[in-house]
Amino acid sequence: MTTEILLAGFGGQGILFAGKILAYCGLMDNKELSWLPSYGPEMRGGTCNCSVCISDQPIGSPLVTAPDLLIAMNQPSFDKFAETVKPGGKIFYDSTLIEPETTRTDITLFGIPSQQLADDNELKGGSNIILLGKLLKETEICTLDTMKKAIERVVPPSKAHLIANNFRAIELGMNS
Amino acid sequence: MERNLMKGNEALAEAAIRAGCKCFFGYPITPQTELAAYMAKRMHKAGGVFLQAESEIAAINMVLGAASTGVRAMTSSSSPGISLKSEGISYLAGSDLPAVIINVQRGGPGLGGIQPSQADYFQATKALGHGDFHVLVFAPASVQEMVDFVVKAFDKADQYRMPAMILADGLLGQMMEPVSFPEITPCAHDKSSWAADGHKFKREHHIINSLYLSPDQLQSSVMDRFERYEKIKAEETDAELYLTDDCDILLCAFGATARVVRSAVNDARALGIKAGLFRPRTLWPFPVKEINQAAQSAKKLLSVEMSMGQMIDDIKLAINCSKPVEFFGRTGGVIPTPAEVLAEIKRIGGAE
Numbered sequence: 207m208t209t210e211i212l213l214a215g216f217g218g219q220g221i222l223f224a225g226k227i228l229a230y231c232g233l234m235d236n237k238e239l240s241w242l243p244s245y246g247p248e249m250r251g252g253t254c255n256c257s258v259c260i261s262d263q264p265i266g267s268p269l270v271t272a273p274d275l276l277i278a279m280n281q282p283s284f285d286k287f288a289e290t291v292k293p294g295g296k297i298f299y300d301s302t303l304i305e306p307e308t309t310r311t312d313i314t315l316f317g318i319p320s321q322q323l324a325d326d327n328e329l330k331g332g333s334n335i336i337l338l339g340k341l342l343k344e345t346e347i348c349t350l351d352t353m354k355k356a357i358e359r360v361v362p363p364s365k366a367h368l369i370a371n372n373f374r375a376i377e378l379g380m381n382s
Numbered sequence: 383m384e385r386n387l388m389k390g391n392e393a394l395a396e397a398a399i400r401a402g403c404k405c406f407f408g409y410p411i412t413p414q415t416e417l418a419a420y421m422a423k424r425m426h427k428a429g430g431v432f433l434q435a436e437s438e439i440a441a442i443n444m445v446l447g448a449a450s451t452g453v454r455a456m457t458s459s460s461s462p463g464i465s466l467k468s469e470g471i472s473y474l475a476g477s478d479l480p481a482v483i484i485n486v487q488r489g490g491p492g493l494g495g496i497q498p499s500q501a502d503y504f505q506a507t508k509a510l511g512h513g514d515f516h517v518l519v520f521a522p523a524s525v526q527e528m529v530d531f532v533v534k535a536f537d538k539a540d541q542y543r544m545p546a547m548i549l550a551d552g553l554l555g556q557m558m559e560p561v562s563f564p565e566i567t568p569c570a571h572d573k574s575s576w577a578a579d580g581h582k583f584k585r586e587h588h589i590i591n592s593l594y595l596s597p598d599q600l601q602s603s604v605m606d607r608f609e610r611y612e613k614i615k616a617e618e619t620d621a622e623l624y625l626t627d628d629c630d631i632l633l634c635a636f637g638a639t640a641r642v643v644r645s646a647v648n649d650a651r652a653l654g655i656k657a658g659l660f661r662p663r664t665l666w667p668f669p670v671k672e673i674n675q676a677a678q679s680a681k682k683l684l685s686v687e688m689s690m691g692q693m694i695d696d697i698k699l700a701i702n703c704s705k706p707v708e709f710f711g712r713t714g715g716v717i718p719t720p721a722e723v724l725a726e727i728k729r730i731g732g733a734e
Contacts, residue, residue, distance in 0.1 A: 226387075226558075229387055229558060230387060233385060233387055233560055238560070239387075239559070239560065240557055240558065240559050241387070241557060241558040241559075242553070242556060242557040242558075243556060245412065245413055245496070245552070245556050246496060246497065264644075265559070265641070266641045266642060266644050266645030266648075266720060267638075267641050267642040267645055267717070267719065267720060268553065268557045268559075268641070269553070269717050269719075271719050
């Protein structure tokens with residue numbers, strides 16, 4: 207079983223970082239995984255996206271074109287990728303920034319005001335992790351324990367003081 | 383063994399350091415730059431030299447100089463930068479010097495684009511510079527193979543006294559995958575008979591040169607080299623055969639494309655289509671014996687490449703055009719999807 211995840215938003219919203227946490231969740235659970243960033247002109251200002259595959263089997267193409275799970279952090283990303291989500295798939299989006307217009311009835315939408323929640327809880331730049339918390343709650347991707355371990359691995363030692371904030375953001379997402 | 387997550391570009395760099403690379407000369411270019419950045423951070427701690435040259439041409443000639451002294455030297459670039467290095471690579475070959483060159487391919491020709499491509503296959507395997515010569519060409523398809531093949535490339539380059547290339551692409555360079563680093567013991571090759579490492583008045587000068595004004599002498603030096611190439615062709619080919627024993631249709635792909643094709647082969651099998659995959663790990667020498675074994679039961683072959691069709695020529699030569707060989711490709715930085723490849727398998731008659 208392979209779970210294909212696409213994360214998309216503006217450069218600077220922590221798309222690649224959130225993707226990295228998911229990738230490390232796979233590593234912690236001893237699974238096969240891949241992480242592929244967009245590295246085109248988009249990362250030089252504009253939209254940015256990141257493909258993550260987690261599987262029990264070796265990963266074929268690391269490029270996710272039809273995700274099981276989509277995290278959308280801005281309107282253009284939602285508009286562009288909502289149509290590509292597999293039937294039965296799930297979209298997690300920031301309802302502070304996105305008007306979820308789609309004709310799809312075969313997917314489930316989870317909108318949470320992650321940007322607003324981050325601001326209200328003094329978690330600057332934590333919107334991405336709040337959405338990750340929601341994804342954790344609504345899927346079987348991994349356990350909370352695994353995700354916490356992944357965060358400890360991904361946050362660089364120089365920023366270790368931010369680990370607690372990331373944990374708080376995950377819990378905010380899970381409870382919203 | 384501990385698994386770490388690393389980008390392909392970083393894994394290439396770490397593997398080179400562990401393989402005993404002491405000199406890295408480079409120049410930034412997307413999608414290869416993380417390799418040079420990693421070297422800049424780590425090389426001096428490993429007791430080696432990192433130098434950002436003023437151009438690709440300078441970098442390859444620094445490799446030529448370093449390799450002349452017998453140390454392990456490497457450069458890396460992406461497609462347009464490799465073209466600039468081609469003169470220096472020809473000089474390395476003509477001087478019988480070992481070195482490792484990494485090409486993290488992007489779309490071309492010209493400045494092209496910065497997305498993944500395999501359109502430098504011809505360049506790498508046929509004409510990486512002027513003159514009669516070959517370089518060893520390794521084609522990794524995973525971050526782990528990027529590690530393993532760099533180690534191998536250094537060893538084989540030393541063993542045969544010739545340049546070796548890792549032909550990767552932007553997809554492999556940019557992606558992260560679990561990777562582990564085996565205990566590496568670089569093969570010790572005695573270079574004392576040729577390395578220009580200081581005679582200290584105790585031996586004759588060692589002269590590293592690729593200039594032979596006498597045609598007879600040049601002919602004989604080229605012929606010597608081609609004798610070595612025959613041995614390499616016999617002993618150094620390497621390929622993966624996946625579900626080929628009973629295949630009706632044999633797909634052929636290398637590098638990142640092989641990952642996409644493997645998914646398509648699995649999907650085809652699930653539909654009852656007997657598809658298999660031949661994946662060369664060495665592109666020069668091309669695994670002739672292996673593809674013939676893989677193609678035994680096949681009625682048709684399908685080469686899938688991120689180019690307009692380059693490896694397909696080697697496939698036709700290798701099987702002596704004994705079976706039809708079809709082509710499906712994407713180019714300019716477009717990555718084929720498993721669904722597209724599956725549709726192609728069905729189209730060319732893999733289906734009942």
